[in-house]
Amino acid sequence: MKHSCGVLLALVACSALAAGPNGEQLFHDNCSVCHGERGMGGSAPKLVGDASEWKPKLFERAVLKGIDDAGKPLKTPMPxxxxxxxxxxxxxQPSKAEVDAIQHYLHEQK
Ligand code: HEC
Structure with a gap:
């Protein structure tokens, strides 16, 4: 099958244009290795029920700049x-919309 976007690009780029970033996919690809499937915790802290409920600005700052909700630097290996x-x-570079989509996805988990 020939398609102008490859399968992966079609999923990510094309669906991003249509419906905004896919938080579930972004989380799975980039975060679950440390934070666990569905953000339930792994080598890194559980995000569901904690950071998933932070104000979006604080969540963005944590993800993009590595600073927690109390203004303290997050330890490695948090990128x-x-x-x-x-x-x-x-x-x-990750966009705020992508980070917000990840937080939204985590917010929906229980
Ligand atoms: C290589 C492992 C690793 C990856 C990948 C990773 N993290 Fe982390 N993350 C950590 C660790 C470890 C901490 C805890 C740091 C600390 O306690 O200071 C953390 C902390 C956080 C916190 C703050 C949690 C809190 O309660 O203070 C947030 C939010 C977060 N990560 C989001 C993400 C998101 C979203 C992604 C994917 C885009 C991601 N992380 C990918 C290791 C990782």
Whole structure:
């Protein structure tokens, strides 16, 4: 099958255009290795029921700049995503909309 976006790009880029970033996919690809499937915790803290309920600005700051809700630097290996890129973004910096979509996805988990 020939398609102008590959399968992955079609999922990420094309659906992003249509419906906004896919928080579930972004979380799965970039965060679940440390924070556990569905944000339930792993080597890194559980996010559901905690950071998932922070004000979006605080959640964005934690993810992009590595600063927690009390203004303290988060310890490694939590990445400063501002200096990195989500897996399928081809080097593009994470956008606030993507981070918000991840938080929204976590907010929906129980
Ligand atoms: C390589 C492992 C790793 C990856 C990947 C990772 N994190 Fe983390 N994250 C951590 C660790 C470890 C901490 C705890 C740091 C601390 O206690 O100071 C943390 C802390 C956090 C916190 C603050 C939690 C709190 O209660 O203080 C948030 C929010 C967060 N991560 C979100 C994310 C998101 C969203 C992603 C994916 C885009 C992600 N992390 C990817 C390791 C990781």
């Amino acid at each position: 400063h995503w501002q200096l990195a890129s989500f897996k399928t973004d081809n080097g593009r």
